[in-house]
Amino acid sequence: xxxxxxxxxxxxxxxxxxxxxxxxxxxxxxxxxxxxxxxxxxxxxxxxxxxxxxxxxxxxxxxxxxxxxxxxxxxxxxxxxxxxxxxxxxxxxxxxxxxxxxxxxxxxxxxxxxxxxxxxxxxxxxxxxxxxxxxxxxxxxxxxxxxxxxxxxxxxxxxxxxxxxxxxxxxxxxxxxxxxxxxxxxxxxxxxxxxxxxxxxxxxxxxxxxxxxxxxxxxxxxxxxxxxxxxxxxxxxxxxxxxxxxxxxxxxxxxxxxxxxxxxxxxxxxxxxxxxxxxxxxxxxxxxxxxxxxxxxxxxxxxxxxxxxxxxxxxxxxxxxxxxxxxxxxxxxxxxxxxxxxxxxxxxxxxxxxxxxxxxxxxxxxxxxxxxxxxxxxxxxxxxxxxxxxxxxxxxxxxxxxxxxxxxxxxxxxxxxxxxxxxxxxxxxxxxxxxxxxxxxxxxxxxxxxxxxxxxx
Amino acid sequence: xxxxxxxxxxxxxxxxxxxxxxxxxxxxxxxxxxxxxxxxxxxxxxxxxxxxxxxxxxxxxxxxxxxxxxxxxxxxxxxxxxxxxxxxxxxxxxxxxxxxxxxxxxxxxxxxxxxxxxxxxxxxxxxxxxxxxxxxxxxxxxxxxxxxxxxxxxxxxxxxxxxxxxxxxxxxxxxxxxxxxxxxxxxxxxxxxxxxxxxxxxxxxxxxxxxxxxxxxxxxxxxxxxxxxxxxxxxxxxxxxxxxxxxxxxxxxxxxxxxxxxxxxxxxxxxxxxxxxxxxxxxxxxxxxxxxxxxxxxxxxxxxxxxxxxxxxxxxxxxxxxxxxxxxxxxxxxxxxxxxxxxxxxxxxxxxxxxxxxxxxxxxxxxxxxxxxxxxxxxxxxxxxxxxxxxxxxx
Numbered sequence: 079x080x081x082x083x084x085x086x087x088x089x090x091x092x093x094x095x096x097x098x099x100x101x102x103x104x105x106x107x108x109x110x111x112x113x114x115x116x117x118x119x120x121x122x123x124x125x126x127x128x129x130x131x132x133x134x135x136x137x138x139x140x141x142x143x144x145x146x147x148x149x150x151x152x153x154x155x156x157x158x159x160x161x162x163x164x165x166x167x168x169x170x171x172x173x174x175x176x177x178x179x180x181x182x183x184x185x186x187x188x189x190x191x192x193x194x195x196x197x198x199x200x201x202x203x204x205x206x207x208x209x210x211x212x213x214x215x216x217x218x219x220x221x222x223x224x225x226x227x228x229x230x231x232x233x234x235x236x237x238x239x240x241x242x243x244x245x246x247x248x249x250x251x252x253x254x255x256x257x258x259x260x261x262x263x264x265x266x267x268x269x270x271x272x273x274x275x276x277x278x279x280x281x282x283x284x285x286x287x288x289x290x291x292x293x294x295x296x297x298x299x300x301x302x303x304x305x306x307x308x309x310x311x312x313x314x315x316x317x318x319x320x321x322x323x324x325x326x327x328x329x330x331x332x333x334x335x336x337x338x339x340x341x342x343x344x345x346x347x348x349x350x351x352x353x354x355x356x357x358x359x360x361x362x363x364x365x366x367x368x369x370x371x372x373x374x375x376x377x378x379x380x381x382x383x384x385x386x387x388x389x390x391x392x393x394x395x396x397x398x399x400x401x402x403x404x405x406x407x408x409x410x411x412x413x414x415x416x417x418x419x420x421x422x423x424x425x426x427x428x429x430x431x432x433x434x435x436x437x438x439x440x441x442x443x444x445x446x447x448x449x450x451x452x453x454x455x456x457x458x459x460x461x462x463x464x465x466x467x468x469x470x471x472x473x474x475x476x477x478x479x480x481x482x483x484x485x486x487x488x489x490x491x492x493x494x495x496x497x498x499x500x501x502x503x504x505x506x507x508x509x510x511x512x513x514x515x516x517x518x519x520x521x522x523x524x525x526x527x528x529x530x531x532x533x534x535x
Numbered sequence: 536x537x538x539x540x541x542x543x544x545x546x547x548x549x550x551x552x553x554x555x556x557x558x559x560x561x562x563x564x565x566x567x568x569x570x571x572x573x574x575x576x577x578x579x580x581x582x583x584x585x586x587x588x589x590x591x592x593x594x595x596x597x598x599x600x601x602x603x604x605x606x607x608x609x610x611x612x613x614x615x616x617x618x619x620x621x622x623x624x625x626x627x628x629x630x631x632x633x634x635x636x637x638x639x640x641x642x643x644x645x646x647x648x649x650x651x652x653x654x655x656x657x658x659x660x661x662x663x664x665x666x667x668x669x670x671x672x673x674x675x676x677x678x679x680x681x682x683x684x685x686x687x688x689x690x691x692x693x694x695x696x697x698x699x700x701x702x703x704x705x706x707x708x709x710x711x712x713x714x715x716x717x718x719x720x721x722x723x724x725x726x727x728x729x730x731x732x733x734x735x736x737x738x739x740x741x742x743x744x745x746x747x748x749x750x751x752x753x754x755x756x757x758x759x760x761x762x763x764x765x766x767x768x769x770x771x772x773x774x775x776x777x778x779x780x781x782x783x784x785x786x787x788x789x790x791x792x793x794x795x796x797x798x799x800x801x802x803x804x805x806x807x808x809x810x811x812x813x814x815x816x817x818x819x820x821x822x823x824x825x826x827x828x829x830x831x832x833x834x835x836x837x838x839x840x841x842x843x844x845x846x847x848x849x850x851x852x853x854x855x856x857x858x859x860x861x862x863x864x865x866x867x868x869x870x871x872x873x874x875x876x877x878x879x880x881x882x883x884x885x886x887x888x889x890x891x892x893x894x895x896x897x898x899x900x901x902x903x904x905x906x907x908x909x910x911x912x913x914x915x916x917x918x919x920x921x922x923x924x925x926x927x928x929x930x
Contacts (some may be wrong), residue, residue, distance in 0.1 A: 143805060190651070202681065245664065332738070375738050398602060412696060415655050417666040423741055424668070427693055427703035428683040428749035429713075447721040454660050455834040504739065506728030528721060530742035 079105050079345065082497070086371045087111075087360065089535045090499055091331050092174040093384040096485040097497055106379055112361045116174050118176035118209060123202040124167060126160045127197050133173040136277045154195035161403075161410050163481065164201070168383045173399065179356065180208045181379065182328050183215075185418040186249060190411065190439055191224040196279050197411060199359035200224035212350040216251065216308050223275040229416065232274045234267060236285040241267040244307075246416055252311050256318045258296075265293040266407045294353045318347035330365060331373045332422045338364055372501015372534040376421050378406030380535060388498065389442055391484045402473065424532070438527035442477040447528045448521040450514065452506065472485060498526040507531065539894070551790060552570045572837050572911055573624070573785055575794045576696070579844040581801035582650065585864040586850065589637060589882070590617045596885040604807060604852040618734045621814035625823035633876035634826070637871050638903065640883040642863035642896025646846065650860075653845040658696035660901050660920050671904055672793050673699030674919045675912065680704075684752040687784065688795040689777035697795055702738075704747075704793065710756045710780070717753035726750065757818070761787045762870075767828035774798040775821040782825055786832040792912065801844060805855035806879060816912070817840075826869065833873050839911050839930065841866040843900070850885060851892055862893035866903060868929055902927055 088095035110306050139146045171177045183204045191197040200222050209214035226232045229243040244267040248258045272288030293302050321340035348354045362469045403409040516522050555568035567687035590606050593598045593616050598605045629635040645663040647653045659667035667901035676686050677699035686697050686704030707713045730795040764786040769775040829835035847864030905924040917923050
C-alpha cells in the first residue's frame with residue numbers, strides 16, 4: 079500500500095497514522111487489513127469504578143431523599159469519568175477498528191442514561207458486538223437496561239402497550255422509514271411487552287406483563303417473542319441494505335454509491351456478520367478511490383482524537399475535555415436524541431467552524447497561528463500580545479511537541495501537509511501556504527491544522 | 536508595528552471589503568426579504584413549576600396537594616382565581632397594560648417527562664413519537680433567512696431549535712470574542728484568496744463558505760451594534776446579560792428575526808421554594824428591564840417575547856419539598872398590540888389530572904408556534920411545522 083492509501087485506511091478505521099508507525103506495517107493491503115482485524119480480536123471494556131453503588135438499593139434511595147441526591151451526584155460525576163475514559167481509550171487503544179466501529183454503533187443504537195452502571199454496561203455491549211453477528215447484537219440491545227429505560231421498553235405492558243422501542247427498532251435500527259406499517263409497530267410492540275430489568279441492571283422478563291398470543295407481523299402470524307420479531311425483520315434484505323448504506327456513508331463516503339452499497343448488501347445479507355462486511359469494504363479497490371479520500375467532514379471526536387494523535391496533549395483540567403466536546407457540538411454519552419447526531423455538514427455552522435479553526439492554536443500554541451512569510455523576520459508583536467493574554471485562554475493544555483518531533487522526524491517540513499491533511503488542498507490556500515517560510519515544523523503543523531482542509535478525513 | 540497600528544489594521548481588515556461579493560449580495564437582499572418584526576424566545580430550562588408561578592390562589596385542591604409548597608403569602612392576585620408568584624411583581628405593569636398574555640394548559644399528546652426528550656419536542660415542534668433533526672426556528676430560516684446572524688442565540692452552542700435543514704443560526708455568548716476570533720489575520724490571509732467562483736457545493740466548499748459567512752456575520756454584528764443605545768439598568772446576572780445584548784442588537788436595528796435566550800435551574804425536585812423564588816425574580820427583573828429598554832427605543836412594538844419551559848411539574852408536592860416532572864404548563868407571550876391580553880384561557884381542572892397526577896394539556900404548543908409563524912413572522916407555518924395547526928388569536 080502506498081502512503082496515501084495507508085493513511086486513508088487509518089483515518090477511517092482509526093484516527094490517522096503517524097509517520098513513525100508506517101515502517102512497522104506490512105505493506106500489502108491484505109496483510110494490513112488482516113492485522114487490523116487481528117488487533118481488534120480482543121475487547122478492552124471501559125471500567126469506571128462503580129463500587130460506590132454496590133450497597134445502594136432501591137429501598138434505601140426511596141426512603142432517604144438525601145441519599146437519593148448523593149446517588150444522583152455520584153452518577154453525574156461517574157458519567158463524566160466514563161466520557162474521559164472513552165476519549166482516552168479512543169486515543170490510546172490498540173484495538174483500533176473495534177473502537178472505531180463502536181463509536182459508529184453508538185450513533186446507530188443511540189442511547190443515553192443518567193445511571194452510570196447501566197450506561198457503562200450498554201457501552202461495553204456495543205464494544206462486545208461491534209464486529210460480531212448483527213442478529214445477536216440487535217437482540218442484545220433489545221434487552222439492555224439502558225435501552226429499556228431510554229425507549230420506554232419497561233413501560234411496555236400487556237394492557238398498556240408502549241410502542242416507542244418497536245417503532246425505533248424498525249425506523250432507526252434495522253429497516254429505515256417507510257418499510258413497515260403502523261400495524262407492524264403495534265403488533266411487534268406486543269412481542270416486546272414484559273421486557274424489564276432489575277435494580278442492578280440485569281434483564282428480567284416479566285411474564286405477567288407479556289402479551290402471549292397471536293401477533294401478525296409482516297404477513298406472518300404466530301405467538302412471536304421479541305427475538306422472533308428481530309429474526310423476521312432480518313429476513314428482509316432491506317435491513318442488510320439499510321445497515322450497509324449507513325456503514326458506507328460513515329466509513330467510505332457521505333454520498334452513497336448505489337452499486338457499491340448493493341455489493342455490500344449482498345455480502346451482509348448472507349449471514350449478517352459485521353466483520354465480513356467490514357473486511358469486504360476495506361479490501362475493495364473502490365474504498366481507496368481518489369474521490370473517497372478526504373471526503374468526510376470529521377466529527378468533533380474524530381477531529382479532537384486525531385489532533386491528539388498527531389500532537390499528544392494533556393489536559394490540566396479534565397473538565398476541559400468536556401467543554402471542548404460541547405463547544406464542538408458532540409459530547410460522548412450525551413446524544414441529542416435517539417436519531418443521534420446528524421453528522422457530516424450537520425457538524426458545521428458559523429460557530430463550530432470558527433472554534434475548529436482556532437482550537438489547534440489555542441490548545442497547542444497559546445492561540446498563535448504564525449504568519450511568517452518568506453523573508454519575514456517575525457511577528458513578535460502578535461506573540462507578545464497573545465502571551466500577555468495567556469491567562470485568559472479558555473483551556474489549560476500541555477502539548478507534547480517532543481513526541482511530535484520524534485514521530486515526524488523523517489518528514490520534511492515542506493511535506494508535512496501530505497501527512498496532516500487528507501485529500502487535496504484548495505488552490506487558493508495551497509498558493510498561500512507556498513508563501514509561508516516553513517522554518518518551524520511545529521508552526522507549520524498548527525498552520526495546517528487551522529485550515530478548513532484539516533476538517534476533512 | 537505598534538499596538539495602536541495593529542488594532543487599526545485589524546479594524547480595517549474587518550470591513551466588508553474583504554467579504555466576497557456573493558455574501559454582500561445576500562446582505563443587500565436581506566433587508567427587503569426580512570421584515571422588521573422580531574421574535575425573542577426565553578427558555579426556562581429544567582421544567583418550571585407553572586402552578587407556583589401562576590397560582591390558583593382560590594383552589595383548595597392546590598393547597599391540599601401542596602401543604603409545604605403552596606404559596607400563601609404575597610400572591611399578586613390578577614383575578615379571582617389566578618395570581619403571580621411574588622417574585623413576578625416587576626411584570627405586573629406589563630400584565631395591567633395588556634402587554635402580556637398568559638396561555639394556560641399548554642402541552643402535547645402523550646407527554647414525555649424526560650428533560651432532554653421533551654425539550655427536543657418543544658424545539659423541533661415534533662410529536663412525542665417522532666424524532667426530527669431540525670428545529671422549528673431553523674426551518675423558518677431555511678425559507679426566510681440569508682445569513683447566520685438572522686437568528687442569534689445568546690449562548691456558546693446553538694440549540695436544535697435554531698438549526699434548520701440548511702440554515703444555521705449563530706450562537707454567541709459574547710459577540711466580541713466571536714469577532715476577535717474571526718479576525719485572526721491568518722484566516723484573513725487564507726480567505727483573501729477566495730471568491731465565490733472557487734467554492735463548490737461539496738463538503739470542503741461548504742466549509743469555506745461557512746467560514747466566510749461566520750466572519751461576515753461576526754463583522755456584521757460587531758460593527759452594527761451600538762452599545763450606547765441601551766441605557767437601561769439591567770440586573771447583574773447571566774440571564775440579564777443575555778437580554779441586555781438582545782436589547783442592544785434590537786435597538787441597533789440588526790437584521791435578526793429570532794433571538795434565543797435561556798435561563799436554567801428550574802428542575803426543583805428538592806427545596807423548591809427558595810430556588811424558584813430566586814429564579815423567577817431573575818426572570819422578572821431582567822424581562823422588565825428588557826421591555827423598558829425596548830420601549831425607550833421604540834422597538835417594543837415590533838418585538839414579540841415567548842417564554843416556555845419543557846414541561847410543568849406534578850400537582851402534588853414530593854417528600855423533599857419539591858416537585859417532580861409533570862406535563863402541561865403555562866406559556867407567556869409579551870408584546871405591544873396583543874389581541875387577547877391577560878389570561879388567554881382558564882387553568883384546567885385540578886380534579887381531572889392524568890394517570891401521573893399531572894395537568895392535562897388543552898392547547899398544543901404547536902398551535903402557538905403556528906400562530907406566531909403566520910401572524911407575526913408572516914411565514915408559511917404549514918410547511919415549517921409540516922402540519923396544519925389551528926391558529927390561536929393572541930396576536
